Amino acid sequence: MSSALLQTHALGVSFGGVQAVRSVDFNLEEGELRCLIGPNGAGKSTFFKLISGQLRPTRGDVYFRGQPIAGLTTHHIARLGIGIKPQTPSVFDGLDVLENLRLAATCREGRHSARQLAIEVLGRIDLENHAHRLVGDLSHGQRQWVELGMILASRPRLVLLDEPAAGMTQAETNITAALIRDINAEASVIVVEHDMDFIRRIANTITVFHQGGILAEGSFEQVTQDAQVRDAYLGREVVNA
Structure with missing residues (x-):
């Protein structure tokens, strides 16, 4: 077994005969911050749901610290030391x-x-100035920060974030990037995101999904200059990314 903090082997899921994720081998080391990108329908969000327990895989394995977790509930996975933030804030x-x-x-x-x-x-x-405000009265960005704080407070070994900057202003996005870096000082992090400017600021390594599998992996510079990635996802926008 690999010494990776999180590992998947031949992980996949099908819906009605369509392979949404097909035979993905993935490794994340201790202390790593990884961003998952790809066009809509590429499989990145489905992969996120497979490793976070939101979906049950059709085939393959997921290991966290050497322990098999494929098919466990989200609640059980969280208790093992994985902090999970879905797209919609899960706060009180x-x-x-x-x-x-x-x-x-x-x-x-x-x-x-x-x-x-x-x-x-x-x-x-x-x-601090909002400690006793109801979370429901906060702005969208502030509610997202409360959820990131809840993840920090649970002291996870691994944090899974699904589009943490979605719907934020530029100022809120800047703060969120700093918070994610703060979290990464204590835990490994996987981020699913579309905003390439945001990814540039936080990513150490990027994994590019395409047609249900991994197309490429590398640094921001390596991925954005990869001809296959440019054709499949980034296109002409990579010049200004």
């Missing part, structure tokens, strides 16, 4: 910011320690 709108963070921290800490950790995380997401 009827509770204030601090209480959302405290609840997330109780997964790893006792009651008193959870509150102290929540206060610490509150500063890291720069929402």
Whole structure:
């Protein structure tokens, strides 16, 4: 077995005979930050759902720290040390910011320690002035930051983020990029994203999906200059990426 933190072997899923993801071999090392890109329908979001437990694979294996996790529920996978952020924020709108963070921290800490950790995380997401505001009253970007804070408070080994910058202003996107880098100082990270400018700022390595499989992997510069990637996904826009 590989020493990779997360590994998939021949992972795939089919819907009505259509292979949405086909035989993907993927490795993520400790401390790595990986971005998944590709055109719509390429399989990247489906792959994300397979490794996060939102979908059950038709074939293949997923290993986290050497333990098979294919087919486990999202809740079970999260308890193993994987923080999962789907596209839609999964927060408690009827509770204030601090209480959302405290609840997330109780997964790893006792009651008193959870509150102290929540206060610490509150500063890291720069929402101290909003500690007692209901999350449902916050802006879209702030609600996203609360969820990133909840992930930080659960102290995961691996963080899975599905389009974390979607719908944000440029200023909010800049803060989100910094938060993801902050998370990566403590955990490995996989990000599914479309915004190439955002990816340029956070990515160490990029995996490009196309037609249900991996087309290319490498640094931002390597991927954006790859002729196959330009033809399949980036096109002429790569010149200005």
